[in-house]
Amino acid sequence: MWNLTKEVKVKFSKCHLLPIHESDDDWKMAIAEAKAEGEDLITRLKEELEEVKEELLHVLPERFIPYLENGTLNQSTLPKKVREDYLQWVQESAKEFEQILDAAYEQTLQAAAYLPIAVQDVFEESLHDAIIERIEREGNTLHLYINTDSGFSTKSHIQLIFHDVITEKSDEPLQVGQWLIYYELQKTDEGFAFRVLFDCPDTEWTITMNGMDAQYYYRPMVYTRLRDEEKLEETVLAEYVSLLNPDYCYWLITPHLKCSIKAFTDNLILDNGKFELGQNEMVVSVDNQRYIYDLKEYNPIQFIYTDVYEDPYAHFNEPVPTEQIEAAALGNDLELQVRAWNTMYANPKELADIINRVLWKIQITEENDMMVSVYASHFYKSKILGEAVIEKYRNLFY
Template sequence: MWHLTLQEKKAYENAMKLFIYESDEEWTQYIAYAKENDIDPYKEKKKELDEIRDSLMNYLPLRFHTYVIDGTLNTPDVPKHVRVDFLGWRNEQEQLFENILEAAYEEKQKTLAYMESKEREVFEQSLHDATIVSIHRNATQVELTFDMAGGFTAKSIISLTFTNIISEVGQVEPEQFYIYDELRKTANGMALRVIFDCPEVEWTIEAEELDAEFYYRPKTYSDFAENGNFSNYVQTLKLEHGLTFITPQLKQRVIGIQQHAPFIILENSFLYENDQGVFVDTIRVADKLDDCIHFIHTDTYEDPYAHFSEPVPIQDLEAAALGTDIELKVRAWNTMYANPVQLAEKINDILMQMISAHEDEMMQNVFIRHFNSEGILTSELQAKFKDLLED
């Protein structure tokens, strides 16, 4: 039996729809705020209640219906014992759903032990907020490709391929968002349940095999993503890192980079541009070449911020740490953070010269606390930053 269901998700969301203040003090503060801003608090709360009245009557326990009908449930006029009861019920619904998510997570963790490394890596990370780019099917297989731009991973594209499908319930479509999931090992293979959004659907599939592929953005992607210039972008790419051209319609390996349009050579087809747009063979993929920047992915992850970890030579530390070049400044402070004992004398010299600045407050907090924990700050510096160290 699955822990995760769309019904449980809806029950949780419905329980959280109606906002009410939890204490008399909060109500008093709200009414004072409303008066100061010329807001009618009762009119405002009636509007909020009216917008969800019908759904409230469908999911709230019967004991609260009277207070929805008379319009007092989300006002200070509701009896205190009713407010306490409602808040207790809502907290119970929240805890129930948290328990369901925890059970689904534990089920997935147990299943990871049966997976190959690539597939395990995908599900160890979160697919939350991934967007379906494409769905490709044949008689025995379905492949879902996800854009991870809104997700929580360095991966840019993830494809899940289910082979020898045993069962599939629910319908998915491009542009849906991946919200929650539960993964199970079955006697026949693997089963996955996902709650998608926009539109909302519960999708469950079981197949004999589940395979994953994933790609990353090239290191220079962020330099060109907004301003375009496909021709210049392509010249920064590294063919030896493995490049793939991926659109909703197709996926082709890049086997060559050239100096002239269309600038890349695909494995089994070719890219070209005319007055009708950009095509791969007869398939139109974009309005113009600059749009194709978003279609190139690499097999190899390169940290786009790795240069910030490059150490600054000791003789240049002071000028870099106290200067205005942001990149050099970050590198200098990272250098000192990584080598506090070896650079103790230099760090103390720099900190004595440093003037507190509001825009550097967080930086000062992190670094100075770190240096203090390493025991390298002089008593004079401890006095200088006393307020920060005592917070």
């Protein structure tokens, strides 16, 4: 039995269609901001409610329907007890969905233990928001190439290989460009089953097979640093390859092919193909096939991968001396700030007093609320927060 289904995802989405202000203070702030900007807040909220009303009718508990029907569910006139009840219901639906995701994750790890180490490595990290880049079928074998640049895995390019496919079911055929949102792997009597909930389009895809394998590659560390510094576009291929570690192996991986790179010169020397870089395009020829990439759309740098992982953010994990942590965490030096928070994250019990002081003093803004929420939740689970701090962050815990 699957933990993940499209119906579960849809239900979760519908339960969060209508966010409302959580406190009287939030309402006062929203009303003041709307007045200052000359916005008709009441009318906008009515329109927002009307847009989702029909879908909410399918998931809202009966006790909230009257407030949905009379249009007050997201208005300041909603009774406080009803507001708190509604917020509690939304929070419980989120917790329920989180439990489903946790169960799917545990199921995936248990099933992956029967598969090669490479598959286990892939599933140790999240594939959420990865994108299908290429689909290849060879007899009963399916190759799924996914790019994780928009996701959360250190592995930048992953090839999932499904051996001896038994069945494949989907609302729509697999498509290049689809986003992996949620997934679950199971061990079955016949072998394995893998389910993915995709976005764009929104589909549920399930495949059963006798076995599974994986290959994966990383972005060179210099790529990540240049990207973060917004220097990728201005960096030419020759300059880029001069910054790569010559002791590593590299591959050219495009939306159509994968080739081992034999050597770097002004152009790339491929082990089993030919690479040509022109003024407006680059051409890769492999097995009598020519693939042309417009340089206005593609940068050859983005196609170079290695099998060696180097953490481009390792310096952020260098601990800050204890006597400097509080000032660093609350200061304006971004790198020192991140290092301070990471130091506290790694040592919650030893640094409990400092953590409580920092969380009490820090001002929560739109820019930092997600970051603070992650750290505060971690410290809350570590059971080192004082009551005053817990109360301040109660709405941010997850």
